[in-house]
Amino acid sequence: MKRILRNLDWWLIFAVLVLMGCGLGLIDSATHSFAVSTGKSWHFNRQSTFMLIAIGFAIFTLRFDYRILKNYATPFYIFNVLLLVAVMLFGHTQLGAQRWIQIGGFTVQPSEFAKVFLIICLAAFMEKRIEWLEDFKDYIPVFLYIFVPFVLVLKQPDLGTSLTFIAILLGMIFVSGFKYRWFAYCSALFVAFMPLIWQFVLKDYQKNRIRVFLNPELDPYGSGYHVIQSKIAIGSGGLFGKGWLEGTQSQLNFLPENHTDFIFAVVGEEFGFIGAAFIILMYFIIVWRGITIALNAEDDFGTLLAVGVTSMFMFHIMVNIGMTIGIAPVTGVPLPFLSYGVSSLLTNTMLIALLLNIRVRDQKLQF
Numbered sequence: 001m002k003r004i005l006r007n008l009d010w011w012l013i014f015a016v017l018v019l020m021g022c023g024l025g026l027i028d029s030a031t032h033s034f035a036v037s038t039g040k041s042w043h044f045n046r047q048s049t050f051m052l053i054a055i056g057f058a059i060f061t062l063r064f065d066y067r068i069l070k071n072y073a074t075p076f077y078i079f080n081v082l083l084l085v086a087v088m089l090f091g092h093t094q095l096g097a098q099r100w101i102q103i104g105g106f107t108v109q110p111s112e113f114a115k116v117f118l119i120i121c122l123a124a125f126m127e128k129r130i131e132w133l134e135d136f137k138d139y140i141p142v143f144l145y146i147f148v149p150f151v152l153v154l155k156q157p158d159l160g161t162s163l164t165f166i167a168i169l170l171g172m173i174f175v176s177g178f179k180y181r182w183f184a185y186c187s188a189l190f191v192a193f194m195p196l197i198w199q200f201v202l203k204d205y206q207k208n209r210i211r212v213f214l215n216p217e218l219d220p221y222g223s224g225y226h227v228i229q230s231k232i233a234i235g236s237g238g239l240f241g242k243g244w245l246e247g248t249q250s251q252l253n254f255l256p257e258n259h260t261d262f263i264f265a266v267v268g269e270e271f272g273f274i275g276a277a278f279i280i281l282m283y284f285i286i287v288w289r290g291i292t293i294a295l296n297a298e299d300d301f302g303t304l305l306a307v308g309v310t311s312m313f314m315f316h317i318m319v320n321i322g323m324t325i326g327i328a329p330v331t332g333v334p335l336p337f338l339s340y341g342v343s344s345l346l347t348n349t350m351l352i353a354l355l356l357n358i359r360v361r362d363q364k365l366q367f
Helices: 002-007 010-030 032-038 042-061 066-090 110-132 136-154 159-175 180-200 204-214 225-236 263-296 300-324 342-361
Strands: 092-094 097-103 106-108
Touching (some): 042 342, 066 097, 066 136, 066 300, 110 300, 263 300
C-alpha cells in the first residue's frame, strides 16, 4: 500500500478533489430555491453521498492490476450491449428520451457506464491487433466493433454519448498509427453523407438545436432559450462574479438545467471570469496528467486505456463549456465532477481510478 501511495499522481487527485468540492458548492447553489421550498437539500445530499461511495470504490480498485481487465473484455462487451438493449425494452422516458432504468429506488443511466465498458473493450480489442493496423482496411473491424453500442445509444436517443464514443475511438486510433490523410478521407466522407444524416438520422429536436446553435434568436423562447439565458448568466458575472448564491439567472430559475448541463453558467455568473478560468485550469491538469500517463504506460493496453479516458474527458469538457457560451450545439453532455448526476459521477470517478491504476503500475520497476 505504501508503494501505491508513493506512486499516485497527486496532481490528478488534487484536480479531481477540487472539482468535486466545487461541484458540491455549485449544486447547492443551483438547487438552493428547490431546497428552500422543500426544506431538503436533496440534490446536495445525494451527490455528496455517492461522491464518498465513488471515492471509496476508486481507492479499493487501486489494489488490482488494470491489466486483468483485458481478460474480461468479451463478457464486458456482451454485458454492455445487453444493458443498452434493456434500456430500449424496459427503460423509462424522461425529457423526451428513453435513457434510464429504475433499479430499486435509484434511476441509472446505462449509457454513462457504457463509456467505461467501451474504453476497456476497445483497448483490449485494439491491443491484440496493434501490430497489424497498417492499412485503412485493417481498421474496419475496429469501426465495426463500436458500431452496435453506438447505434443502441443513438436510438435512445442520446446524441451526446454517441458522439463521446466517436471521440474515444478517434483518440485510440490516432495513437495506434491512423494516418492523417485517412482522417481527411473520413471527414470528407462524413461531409458527403451529411444530407442523409440530416434527413434520416437526426431527430427534429436535434435539428432544431443545430439551427439554434447557428442563430439562437431563431427560437428565443424554445430551443434557443437555454443558450440565451446561459450567455446572459456568464456575461453578467464579469471578472469576479456576483458571489455564491447571488446569481440572479440561476437563483430566480431563468437558467434551465442549471445544476446539470448548464452548471458552468452558474460558475460564470457567481464566480466570474476568475472562477471560470480556475475551473478550466483544473480540467487542464486532468487532461495533462492523462496524456502523461498514456505516454508513460508500460504496455499498449495501458496507453490505449489512458488515451480513451483522456479523449472522453476532453470531449465532455470542450462540448459542455462550448455549448454554455454558444460556440457548440446543445447536446446534453454533463461537465465532469461539476454537473449533478450519480451515473455520471460514478463513471468519471471510475475512469480517474483507471488512470491512477495505470500510473501506479508504470512505476513498479523502481522497487
